[in-house]
Amino acid sequence: MLEKYIEKKLVAEVKKMEGIAAKFVSPGLDGMPDRIVLLPHGKMAFIELKAPGKKPRPLQIRRIRQLQKLGFTCYVIDDVKQIGGVLGEIQSS
Incomplete structure (x- = not known):
């Protein structure tokens, strides 16, 4: 399964929730x-x-930690x- 397939599924599920899954380019x-993801x-x-099975690169991990801080x-x-679980967590946060 490719990352693109997972991404398409995420976008579709967010849309069902009347949200937006904006592609982020910085x-x-x-x-x-x-x-x-905006719900x-x-x-x-x-x-x-x-x-x-793939993991984020070290730079991606550092950026995620920076955002979390x-x-x-x-x-x-x-x-x-x-x-489903991730979107449920976001929705209930």
Whole structure:
């Protein structure tokens, strides 16, 4: 299974929840997560997507930790089975 498939599934599930899964591109700031998920009632999180079994690169891990220190919620998803649980956590936060 490719990362693109997981990403498409995430976008579709967020859309079902009437949210937005915006592709996040930040020139000059490497290692930022792939998507910002915005759900109703002001719920949001950064999500890094990976192919099954793949792990974030060291720079991505540092960037995720930096965002978490700033108070943002971040997730790494490498399996479509994780999507429902992650979105549930974001929604209930």
